[in-house]
Amino acid sequence: MPTVHLLDYAAGNIRSLVNAIEKLGYEVAWVTSPADVAKADKLILPGVGHFGHCLTQFSNAGYVEPVKAYIDSGKPFMGICVGLQALLEGSAENPAVPGLGVIKGRLERFKDDEKSVPHIGWNSANTSSKGQGGKGQSVYGLRPDSKYYYVHSYAVPYREGELEKDGWSVATARYGSEEFVGAAARDNVLVTQFHPEKSGAAGLRVLKAFLEGNKSEPLPASISSASIKEGLTRRIIACLDVRTNDQGDLVVTKGDQYDVREKSGENAVRNLGKPVQKAQQYYEQGADEVTFLNITSFRDTPIKDLPMLEILRQTSATVFVPLTIGGGIRDTHDPETDRTAPALEIAALYFQSGADKVSIGSDAVTAAEQYFASNKTLTGKTAIETISEAYGAQAVVVSVDPKRVYVSSPDDTPHHTVETAFPGPQGEKFCWYACTIKGGRETRDLDVVQLVTAVEAMGAGEILLNCIDKDGTNSGFDLELIRSVKAAVKIPVIASSGAGNAGHFAEVFEKTNVDAALGAGMFHRGEWTVKQVKEDLRAKGLMVRRPEE
Ligand code: 1PR
Known part of the structure; x- marks a missing residue:
């Protein structure tokens, strides 16, 4: 089997990249010391997260000069995400840390006055009119009508002609009003800001073209200017709530307002299928991401044997879109070693098993309560802060489980209220959203706006916004809740709970500025496929990613 070397300097989820490379028929060998670099025939520098953190580790380990020498040798080199950023001269994210300077330019943070930051989702890498690839040619398999998965807060602003005059072919993407470098290629070097393995x-x-040295080929004739649509697509996420049923099997389940037991008969846990198979099915239907929420607690299970780890390992071998895992991301007692493993260690196990993001629920509520109790002091020790520091904000989702508390007037509560078009049981025209923990079983005196602003300050990169009142009702998303959360934070928000048909997805995108929308029950019961939802959105003029063969 031909071999490709991966440089491992603890750069986040590398498992997916290894899976993708192996699927393409290559074997992965690891560069574990600077002396290994020169032995590679093909070298990939992966990386997610924080430029300064990654580059400092990279430089302290002595990789700067060997990697520069490798690139100068003319052997194939690919940099992914922070692996692209490493080749620049520097970054506004950490001006004191220099890059390798192979590419002229600096990373700048996206402006968040008009859009969410980080930039998360599927966007273009369009070479159609730029650089030496030029019209009609595909650079390393890049196609102008394809969409690729990006997750980053910093990017190289695109200035026409600047990189091209140094011989680079540039593929661009647009986020809001900003155009940035999505990928660039020159001689033996290919760098992508997006994650090809996701x-x-x-x-x-693209990965295959790099591995095979296929730098340029004609674009398929089917691609026309009409089929090229710039910008971020509407992200559709399939969510699998996973727990053990009464027979001890891990199943995908789905509750009504978080009650996952059948209403009749033996009151059994609803079994809607097997987690890995369902994830594969949604990937094939075109889901832009798959989220697993572990809603069970695995009592007395040694941490390294947590069943969700195996689900991730199996899923990430064939599902090449981002995977999020939630449930139980907190400091955890390990019965095998009789010690408490910090949340960061639990998260690390999930990342090593193929997760791209972890989602934190109950622990985020506790951390937010402490944040307000200590006059908004950041301790640096919460799960959110430690994981965000090590893996980057984009790897930390906070899952929120709010429920409505009705009041007659905003003066009746210190909490953030919304005026609602759906009055309460006594005709109350206002409500606030109380945060809950432990799968909705315990309600806290903390409102959703307090929670999301606190976790944004701690370094969370995204909000997964459930709603207990809407969950499993098939009556559509809670638009009032979504608008109020979107107005409170700059990080992306995923709408969740209540989707019952394709029209609900169109509604949430048309009537709010939410960043992504998630469905569960309607997909699990087979009433709608992800593909049908996307077709409906496309017919309504909303841009979605088309799954490719
Ligand atoms: O608190 O960090 O251990 O995380 C537990 C996680 O499990 C949280 O993210 C919490 O939302 C989730 N969870 C806990 N109990 C339940 C339950 O249902 N009994 N599920 C639960 C939450 C909500 C969504 C659902 C959408 C869409 N499920 O994930 O998929 O509401 O459903 P729909 O489209 O069918 O309406 P921690």
């Missing part, structure tokens, strides 16, 4: 068939094609 970009479905389109991403695997």
